[in-house]
Amino acid sequence: MRYRYLKSVPTLxxxxxxxxxxxxxxxxxxGKKAPAVKAWTHPETPWGDPDLQxxxxxxxxxxxxxxxxANFGDxxxxxxxxxxxxxxxxxxxxxxxxxxxxxxxxxxxxxxxGHWGERARRPCKQTSLIIDPPNGxxxxxxxxxxxxxxxxxxxNATPKADSWEDFSYYIRCITRGVPGSIFPVIYGNGQQxxxxxxxxxxxxxxxxxxxxxxxxxxPHASPNVRSYMGDARGHWEGKTLVVETTNFLGNRTGITGNxxxxxxSDALKLTERFTRVGPDEIQYEIxxxxxxTYVRPFKVGFPLTQExxxxxxxxxxxxxxxxxxxxxxxxxxxxxxxxxxxxxK
Amino acid sequence: MKNTLAVxxxxxxxxxxxxxxxxHHAFGAEFxxxxxxxxxxxxxKMEWINPHAWIRIDVKGDDGKTTQWMxxxxxxxxxxxxxxxxxxxxxxxxxxxxxxxxxxxxxKANGSVITLVADGKKLFVGxxxxxxxxxxxxx
Numbered sequence: 001m002r003y004r005y006l007k008s009v010p011t012l013x014x015x016x017x018x019x020x021x022x023x024x025x026x027x028x029x030x031g032k033k034a035p036a037v038k039a040w041t042h043p044e045t046p047w048g049d050p051d052l053q054x055x056x057x058x059x060x061x062x063x064x065x066x067x068x069x070a071n072f073g074d075x076x077x078x079x080x081x082x083x084x085x086x087x088x089x090x091x092x093x094x095x096x097x098x099x100x101x102x103x104x105x106x107x108x109x110x111x112x113x114g115h116w117g118e119r120a121r122r123p124c125k126q127t128s129l130i131i132d133p134p135n136g137x138x139x140x141x142x143x144x145x146x147x148x149x150x151x152x153x154x155x156n157a158t159p160k161a162d163s164w165e166d167f168s169y170y171i172r173c174i175t176r177g178v179p180g181s182i183f184p185v186i187y188g189n190g191q192q193x194x195x196x197x198x199x200x201x202x203x204x205x206x207x208x209x210x211x212x213x214x215x216x217x218x219p220h221a222s223p224n225v226r227s228y229m230g231d232a233r234g235h236w237e238g239k240t241l242v243v244e245t246t247n248f249l250g251n252r253t254g255i256t257g258n259x260x261x262x263x264x265s266d267a268l269k270l271t272e273r274f275t276r277v278g279p280d281e282i283q284y285e286i287x288x289x290x291x292x293t294y295v296r297p298f299k300v301g302f303p304l305t306q307e308x309x310x311x312x313x314x315x316x317x318x319x320x321x322x323x324x325x326x327x328x329x330x331x332x333x334x335x336x337x338x339x340x341x342x343x344x345k
Numbered sequence: 346m347k348n349t350l351a352v353x354x355x356x357x358x359x360x361x362x363x364x365x366x367x368x369h370h371a372f373g374a375e376f377x378x379x380x381x382x383x384x385x386x387x388x389x390k391m392e393w394i395n396p397h398a399w400i401r402i403d404v405k406g407d408d409g410k411t412t413q414w415m416x417x418x419x420x421x422x423x424x425x426x427x428x429x430x431x432x433x434x435x436x437x438x439x440x441x442x443x444x445x446x447x448x449x450x451x452x453k454a455n456g457s458v459i460t461l462v463a464d465g466k467k468l469f470v471g472x473x474x475x476x477x478x479x480x481x482x483x484x
Binding site for chain 1: 370371372373374375376378381383392394395396397399415417418419420421422423424425426427443444445447448449450451453455456457458459460465466467469470
């Protein structure tokens, strides 16, 4: 079964074609340049649109922060040395993942084993996912947004858990919102792009969203029609797919991985740009404009890559979400213990 | 039952190891860091469900009685990408598990360290494809 996917003839042909067409490192990857053999040309669909189809992942920027650490200042890209260091960390991580035995003095931690997650295949070149403003930081929030309740996410060890409704839409297996469904997280970063004449659809693995994007210039739906993932409209600017999404429900998901953080408002407008820059790489950018939440728009960007054999998997979430039951029963157990302690006093 | 199992329910032995976030919930919302458990069990079945897989195991106590426990494991799709499949942990396999019991006191725990009794190796180590995420079902 080893390398099962590479055994299929069509896959081998496809992989061989990719290598033949792309002897140079993929844009955004570290490595020595090989002599060019043949320039890559952007593929087109049979009806003449730029072809972005395939299953893409934001895995390479797993672990890169949305916000930039202050010591990097206005610098978006790592130096060669910093990139090499990050590569070294990835290599060390991979080595640790392959250690088959437990060290004698190893203590059980409260987190899952590292080797159960997914990893970046190559180091992310960026110092932050935010590419504008120049300091790579989320703009200040407006006072009314600061007071907006934040649903309980995975970061709170003692969540308010009076009801399942206290938990985030992600924890409830409902949605991660548009940015939260594509920003890199520790697993499940797959984005399958499927095109038809007049439409692009993006199937997102985790929590299983399907964004159907009309390209025919139709107007947005009535402002009365609102949803978690909004109302998307797309068009081509050269080879770039531009998607504008509005009509969001407010107070659902925020602008971080998995849609956590302060929820955005119903005034949110997202403008995404998908630009294929090589056979296996799309440069993705999203401008977040929410005049009821942030003092100014800001922009996030990172590469999406295609990897051999990578595909989206099924993600039925709600049916097996034992964590929700256990979190609610855990909160009740805490309350009971607290009441018993109080009664003893 | 708890006294008869080879279960450690140590108090005060808080293990404040670095705790990376489980993606779908906080450890502390479900499990009790003051209730570490450690025992041997026999796999009844592994449920390949999202957002996290669960392993059902039978645990035999010193009194000979068997109790079933549920052990929370990884996100199934991450395991698939590393090359593991539904045939990778079959019923009847004996495993050691270390973790922490559910806050509500039921027979559930997270799986912090799981090893195979047969050879002492950690469960679901490595990527059969040599590239995490690259070759689903390649094992």
